[in-house]
Amino acid sequence: MALHFEQDEFDARKAHVLEEMARRKIDALLMFAPESHYWLSGYDTFGYCFFQCLVLTRDGKLTLLTRSADLRQARHTSLITEIVVWADQMNASPALQLRELLDDLDLLGSRIGIEYDTHGLTAANGRAMDDTLKSFGDIEDASDLVRRLRAVKSPAEIAYVRRAAELADDALDAGLAAIGPGADEGAVLAAMQDVIFRGGGDYPANPFVIGSGRDALLCRTKTGRRKLDEIDQITLEFAGTFRLYHAALMRTVVVGVPSERHRELHAAAAEALAACEAVMQPGRTFGEVYTAHAEALDAHGLARHRLNACGYSLGARYAPSWMDWPMFYRDNEVTIAPNMVLFAHMILMDSDTETAMCLGRTYLTTEGAPESLSRHGLELIVR
Numbered sequence: 001m002a003l004h005f006e007q008d009e010f011d012a013r014k015a016h017v018l019e020e021m022a023r024r025k026i027d028a029l030l031m032f033a034p035e036s037h038y039w040l041s042g043y044d045t046f047g048y049c050f051f052q053c054l055v056l057t058r059d060g061k062l063t064l065l066t067r068s069a070d071l072r073q074a075r076h077t078s079l080i081t082e083i084v085v086w087a088d089q090m091n092a093s094p095a096l097q098l099r100e101l102l103d104d105l106d107l108l109g110s111r112i113g114i115e116y117d118t119h120g121l122t123a124a125n126g127r128a129m130d131d132t133l134k135s136f137g138d139i140e141d142a143s144d145l146v147r148r149l150r151a152v153k154s155p156a157e158i159a160y161v162r163r164a165a166e167l168a169d170d171a172l173d174a175g176l177a178a179i180g181p182g183a184d185e186g187a188v189l190a191a192m193q194d195v196i197f198r199g200g201g202d203y204p205a206n207p208f209v210i211g212s213g214r215d216a217l218l219c220r221t222k223t224g225r226r227k228l229d230e231i232d233q234i235t236l237e238f239a240g241t242f243r244l245y246h247a248a249l250m251r252t253v254v255v256g257v258p259s260e261r262h263r264e265l266h267a268a269a270a271e272a273l274a275a276c277e278a279v280m281q282p283g284r285t286f287g288e289v290y291t292a293h294a295e296a297l298d299a300h301g302l303a304r305h306r307l308n309a310c311g312y313s314l315g316a317r318y319a320p321s322w323m324d325w326p327m328f329y330r331d332n333e334v335t336i337a338p339n340m341v342l343f344a345h346m347i348l349m350d351s352d353t354e355t356a357m358c359l360g361r362t363y364l365t366t367e368g369a370p371e372s373l374s375r376h377g378l379e380l381i382v383r
Contacts, residue, residue, distance in 0.1 A: 002077050003042045004243045009156050010079055013040055016149050018060060027110035028102065029056045029142060033118035034318040036146040037064075038244060043078035045070050046318065048120035051086065051094035057105055065098055095128035099136060113142025119320060147325045151313055153339045157245065158364065161314070161341050163200075165247035165362060165373035167240030170195045172249055172376060175236060179253055179383045185210050185225040185234070192238060202241040205322035209237035209250075216252060216356035217349040219307075231256035235356050237345070244316035247373055248343045250360030253381045261350065265302075265357035266380045269346035272296035273359055273378065276310065276328075276344045280363060280370045286332040293328070293346065302348060311344035314362060340365040341373075 003010075017040065021029055031054040037043040041054065041062060047070040055063045063082040064074055074080050084101055086094040102112070112133070116126060133139060153161065171192040178191040189210055207221045212234040215222070219237070228234060232255035239248040254262050275292040293310040297303065312327040326334040328344065336342075345360030359378060363370035 002044075003079070004160075005042065005156055007079075009154060010041065012154075013149070014056075014060060017056060017146060018058065020145055020149070021056075021058060021113070024113070024140075024142070024145070025111055026113040026140070026142060026145075027058050027137075028105070028107050028112050029145065030054075030098075030112060030114045031056065031146065032115045032121035033143075033146065034120050035150065035316055035324075036115060037078075038316055038318075039146065039150050041078040041080050043074055043080060044244070045073045045077070047073065048318065051125050052120065053098055054080070055101065055105065057107070061105075063101065063105065065094065065101055093128070093132075095125065095132045098129060099132045102133075102136065107137060109137050111138040111140065112136075113140050113145060115143050115146070116141050117143035119318070150315055151325065151340055152337050153315065153341055157315070158339065158341075160243045160245040161247055161364070162373065164240040164242040164245050167196045167199050167201045167242060168238065168247045168249045168362070169240070169375050170199060171238060171240060172236070172251065176253065176381065176383060179228065179234060179255065181228055181230045181232070181255060183228045185212060185227070188234070188236075192236075196240055200242065202244060204239045204241045204246065205244075205317040205319050209235065211235050212255075214354055217351065217354065219347060228255050233262070233356055235358050237358065237360070239314075239322055241322075244318070245341075246314045246317060246322045247341070247362040248314060248322065248345075248360065249362070249374060249376070250345045250347070250358045251381055252356050252358045253383055255383050258380060258382055259353075259355065261353050261355040262357060263380065264300075265305075265348045265350065265355060266359065268297055268300040268302055269348055269357055269359040270378050271300075272310075272346045273344060273361075276346075277363070277370055280336060280342065280344070280365060281368060282336055282338050282365065284336050286326050286328050286334045286336065287330060289336075289344070290328040290330055290332065293344075294330075297346070297348070305348050305350050307347050310346065311342060311360070314341045314343050336365055338365050338367055342370070
């Protein structure tokens with residue numbers, strides 16, 4: 001088996017899940033989130049684009065319902081030994097086979113928790129499952145059960161995060177070396193991904209964000225590439241990824257001579273990030289971090305140029321997004337704990353002057369002040 005953690009690590013994770021299931025009186029947990037599958041068993045696949053469910057019962061037994069294409073994948077990458085295959089055919093009903101599987105596990109009339117809030121369960125599959133499980137047992141939404149446990153990282157996970165952060169730093173170095181007047185965005189991307197793959201890293205859970213000129217104000221990637229002008233700006237949001245664990249960075253790089261607006265926005269972003277760091281400590285909330293960001297930027301008159309969120313948790317994630325739970329937004333009452341991996345980004349987009357300035361990095365929370373996982377400073381970068 002190609003496992004990335006020791007058996008003791010997986011045993012501890014399962015024990016925590018079973019404890020939480022017992023506390024909530026859940027007899028079986030139906031997991032559709034690929035992150036839950038990976039974290040709990042090592043199972044590593046993008047087969048979650050189809051109907052796929054990992055069942056954990058109160059006695060600790062794991063059973064996977066999947067397609068034939070992932071049978072060997074599960075055997076090779078995970079601790080799962082009980083695998084049931086649903087057949088690809090016209091009018092196939094994996095939801096019905098899931099009900100039959102639960103019946104075989106003697107769960108009729110039991111309390112069943114389901115991960116609904118995940119990219120691994122489409123609306124159509126969820127409706128089909130609900131229809132087949134109607135009157136089967138007492139169903140509850142347990143989307144938060146595993147993800148809350150995943151938010152606090154073990155020492156083994158933190159080691160992977162640190163390697164991901166090293167790869168992110170290497171990628172930024174490579175990207176900066178490729179940036180200059182006349183540089184092609186595609187060449188910048190290629191340089192950044194090259195060092196990550198050569199360093200043993202993985203595909204990120206979503207594409208790198210890159211945009212120059214007017215597109216430097218975008219928070220998403222888009223198709224098409226352009227070459228940089230003599231005076232330009234380019235925004236990069238990317239992550240080093242190692243064993244699926246992500247460490248993100250975000251920078252707006254000025255090409256040529258920075259404008260006065262660039263300097264103003266950078267100073268405000270750096271001040272806001274420092275304000276977030278001061279709050280990013282155990283016992284404080286994710287909402288308080290957001291408030292620190294908002295108050296710092298609003299004091300500079302930048303309320304309409306900022307976003308309504310300023311970061312999120314990171315971990316082992318699958319496409320379509322590396323953003324993990326929870327997020328920094330207004331009034332989020334989730335409490336920060338030690339050993340969380342948190343990405344804070346100060347994103348400023350002045351559409352009036354078409355000026356972008358973004359500044360972000362990944363932190364490891366401690367018993368006190370957070371630790372930046374990047375070796376790079378926060379100065380304005382000019383190329």
